[in-house]
Every structure is written in structure tokens, then in C-alpha cells.
Amino acid sequence: MTEKPARVRFAPSPTGYLHIGSARSALFNWLYARHTGGQFIVRIEDTDRKRYVEDALDDFLTQLRWLGLDWDEGPEVGGDYGPYFQSQRLDLYRKWADWLVDNGFAYRCYCTPERLQAVREEQRQRKEKTGYDRHCRYLTGQQRAQYEAEGRSYVIRLAVPLEGTTTFQDAIRGEISFNHAEFQDTVLLKSDGWPTYHLAAVVDDHLMDITHIMRSDEWLNSVPIGVLLYQAFGWQPPVWAHLPVILNPNGKGKMSKRQVIGKDGTVVPVHMRDYQAAGYLPDAMFNFLAHVGWSLDDSTEVFSREDAIDAFAIDGIKPSPAAFPADKLAWIDGVYIRERDDDDLYLELLPFVAQGLDMSEQEVDSRPELRQAVPLIKERMRTLVEAAPMVAFLFEDGEPDYPDPQLLVPKKTSRSETIDILEKTSASLAALPEFDSDSVEAALRELPGELELKPRQVFSAIRVAVTGTNVSPPLFESITILGRERTLLRLAAAKQAVTALTEDG
Ligand code: GLU
Numbered sequence: 001m002t003e004k005p006a007r008v009r010f011a012p013s014p015t016g017y018l019h020i021g022s023a024r025s026a027l028f029n030w031l032y033a034r035h036t037g038g039q040f041i042v043r044i045e046d047t048d049r050k051r052y053v054e055d056a057l058d059d060f061l062t063q064l065r066w067l068g069l070d071w072d073e074g075p076e077v078g079g080d081y082g083p084y085f086q087s088q089r090l091d092l093y094r095k096w097a098d099w100l101v102d103n104g105f106a107y108r109c110y111c112t113p114e115r116l117q118a119v120r121e122e123q124r125q126r127k128e129k130t131g132y133d134r135h136c137r138y139l140t141g142q143q144r145a146q147y148e149a150e151g152r153s154y155v156i157r158l159a160v161p162l163e164g165t166t167t168f169q170d171a172i173r174g175e176i177s178f179n180h181a182e183f184q185d186t187v188l189l190k191s192d193g194w195p196t197y198h199l200a201a202v203v204d205d206h207l208m209d210i211t212h213i214m215r216s217d218e219w220l221n222s223v224p225i226g227v228l229l230y231q232a233f234g235w236q237p238p239v240w241a242h243l244p245v246i247l248n249p250n251g252k253g254k255m256s257k258r259q260v261i262g263k264d265g266t267v268v269p270v271h272m273r274d275y276q277a278a279g280y281l282p283d284a285m286f287n288f289l290a291h292v293g294w295s296l297d298d299s300t301e302v303f304s305r306e307d308a309i310d311a312f313a314i315d316g317i318k319p320s321p322a323a324f325p326a327d328k329l330a331w332i333d334g335v336y337i338r339e340r341d342d343d344d345l346y347l348e349l350l351p352f353v354a355q356g357l358d359m360s361e362q363e364v365d366s367r368p369e370l371r372q373a374v375p376l377i378k379e380r381m382r383t384l385v386e387a388a389p390m391v392a393f394l395f396e397d398g399e400p401d402y403p404d405p406q407l408l409v410p411k412k413t414s415r416s417e418t419i420d421i422l423e424k425t426s427a428s429l430a431a432l433p434e435f436d437s438d439s440v441e442a443a444l445r446e447l448p449g450e451l452e453l454k455p456r457q458v459f460s461a462i463r464v465a466v467t468g469t470n471v472s473p474p475l476f477e478s479i480t481i482l483g484r485e486r487t488l489l490r491l492a493a494a495k496q497a498v499t500a501l502t503e504d505g
Helices: 020-036 056-067 090-102 113-125 141-149 197-207 217-233 272-277 282-290 305-311 326-339 342-357 361-365 369-377 384-395 415-430 437-451 455-467 475-482 484-504
Strands: 007-010 039-042 106-109 155-158 165-170 174-179 187-189 212-216 239-243
Touching: 007 020, 007 212, 020 039, 020 056, 020 212, 020 239, 020 272, 020 282, 020 305, 039 056, 056 272, 056 282, 090 106, 090 155, 090 187, 090 197, 090 217, 155 217, 165 217, 165 239, 174 217, 187 197, 197 217, 212 217, 217 239, 272 282, 282 305, 282 326, 342 361, 342 369, 342 384, 369 384, 369 475, 384 475, 415 437, 415 455, 415 484, 437 455, 437 475, 455 475, 455 484, 475 484
Parallel strands: 007 039, 212 239
Antiparallel strands: 106 155, 155 187, 165 174
């Protein structure tokens, strides 16, 4: 490890649930902290009271934990640099805003909303760029004293240099310059005493000893204000690293905050919580997100947290925006599912299967079927939600129901042949001395020859009869888990259903 321990932060605003793009930013910060042996800090930027969403904070913390992004300082864990909620740091922002005014870098602006509106209107009529006309920047001492005496409310604005440029080095984007003329005298402190993002972020990043700011590209335009503030305060600025935006899965346009459509036309969730609910494994999600805009090397797609921590480097982040590879996720998840230990996977599946089957977890857990089915279904599953429909037939007792009995009749097979298959299967399973999967398999493999039918025909009829669908876990094992009694019951019911078809038609 050559780099110095970094102090990095994830600084979400609780204005909505954790977006997948923000989760990626959090993950890169976490990786960098872990790579350098530094600290990952969570700071809640809750100064926008109008857009405040009550349960957003809980969602952020739940999702970060779910992804395994533990934080060294922040909500619930505390730390030496707290408080970690901006709403609890208002005194600090006020203090530093006043400092800027006292030292000539900022000024009190007493303009009323009506005046600002009128200024904008005039600018519009003159077809000029709209914005604050810096009226209060040039008040005389006397005017200022008068406004103060009147007790007028005010905001504090940054006095942006009128000429020149601000240049800074972005660790991903390289050197970037901005003309001061393009910047307004931005508000730093609002009339109600709450800071704006610009002031709060700089004060906090400095006081919290943040060494690197890694965040989405959309914040790039705020850096010049940040640089000016660092210069005014005489503080050492952090390293900025702006992450390229994530594009929609089709590569066109920035990934939406609301609804995203995948290449195959299906809706791609944008909130982390929806991925959790959809049954992705957190390790797979971690791997997937780490690979959006960064890669371990040119070829490795599946890698562990440890590998990612070892290899992570800011200069390995690709500067060009990448499309959101939604179609890769199910594949990666399948890889992680197959690698999972059966017992662990069983525990992870329980809530999903219970929900899918409308049963309680205890009920599912009190029966042997899911435990027995795990080794069979793990080869075929890509997400945890896919398990319930695969194992549903194992939890059905009693008379089966074939809503579409035609499915029982395999392609290129007559109804009477199907009836033969079902009868023969019953007879041979009924006669087995042992009902284990080897014996079941051996018995059923005899049938195509005896019936002079193709294996595909025979096994398809049995599969639909026994499991109700033609996509199920491997047949012989499924039958074994189901047990002799329930299997024979289903075969008989299936035969009846096909016979009824024959009579009708
Ligand atoms: N509060 C900002 C957000 O919600 C954070 C920007 C930053 O990381 O500086 O994205």
C-alpha cells in the first residue's frame, strides 16, 4: 500500500431513496478508504428542508449495510468529527459565513424576493443572462448601516472575482478551468440561517479532514465555488475526482432518476432497495456495481470484495460515461448463487420463498422440501425470487389442479400415448422397493424403450404431471423430494385430466 490513508465521504441528501448511481459513488469511496486503510464517512446533507423525505435516511443506511459498505464515522456510529448531520451544524456554517463577510470575501445581500424578481424581468426584456446584479456588493457603509438598523433580513453571498479563471486538477477528468465571469455571486447562507450546499460542503469537508471528494459528475460545476472558498479560507483543498455519469442501458442519455428501460424492454429499477427486494445477493450487487466504470483488469468480471479492495485505484476509473449494464446483473447473480454454500443459500432463500408461496418462514422452514431442493435449484436460479415458482409444486399437498390439461400432452404425442406414459410411470414407481433418486431414475429411464417413445416425450409428460409446469428442477430428484405418495396421486390425477380431454374431444 503506497497511498496515504484516505478520508473519504458519502454525503447523500435525504430527498429520496438510494439511487443506484449514488450507491456506485458510495461504493467507490468505500473501496478507496479500504484500499488505503483510511476512513469511510457518511455525512447527511439535510439542509434542503423542502425536499426532505422522512424515510430516506433509514433507506440509505439500510442499503449501505445491505451492500456491506460499513462506515467508520457517521449516523448511528458517531465519530470524532461529528455531528454528521448538517442540520446539527448550523452554528458552524453561520460562523464561517460571517468570517467570510468580515474578511471581504462575501457580503450581506438585503434584496427582497420582489426586487430579485424585477431584476430578472428586466434582464429578460433586455435579452440578457438572468441572475443577481450584485447590487448589495456595492452598498455604501451608510446604506448597509441603515438596512441593519431597519432589521432587514439578508442572505450571505460569495463575492466571486469579476475576472480571471479558476483552474483545478480533477483526478479523473484532468485539468479543468472556469471563467469567473460565468459565475454568480452565489448564496452561501440563506435568510433563515441555513447554509446552501456550497458553503456547508466546503466547511464540512475541511473540518472533517476529507482528503478526496469522489462524487458524481453532476457536481463538477460547483467545484469553482468550492475552490474560491478554500482559497478565501486559506484551507488546503482536497483531491477532486468526478465520476462519469452512468448512461441508460441503451447507451443513450444519462440514466434517469425515475424510470429506466433495459435493452430487452423491461423496466430496470433505479433504487437500490428494489434490487434487494428482487432477490439479488449483496455480494453480486457489490461486484456488479464495482464494475460500472471501473474494472479490476481488462478481463475479470467476477471478483471478490477483497480483490476489489486490493486493486482499487482512482486512476483506474474510466473517464468516459458507460451504459448501465443491467443485462449483466442476473448473470453475475447466478454465478454468486452457484458459489454459495447450500446452507447459507437456504437461509437467504427462506424469506423469498415464504413470500412467494404466501406462507410464513416458520412454515416453510418446518418442512424438508426447500432444504432438499436447494442443490437442485441453485444451478438454475439467477435471483432469489426465482426460487418460489420453481419449488411451489413441492409445497402443494392434496389433489393437483391442471388448469390447462393440454400441457400434459407432449408435442407429437397422442393422448392415448400420454395415458400410457402416465400409467406405466405409476406402475413402475409404485413397485420400487426404495424411493431414492437413483432408483427413480433407473426405473424411469426404462420407460421410453418399453413404450417405444422418445425420452423427451416421456419425461415431458411426467414433468408436467408431477410439477404442473414444464420448467422445473431436475425431474428424478424432484420426484424423490415430492415422495411416492404425492407423486402417484398426481400421476393419477393427470391421467384423469387427459382422459377427460379425450372424452370431450
Ligand atoms: N449532497 C450531495 C448529494 O446529494 C452530495 C454532493 C457531494 O458529494 O459533494 O448528492
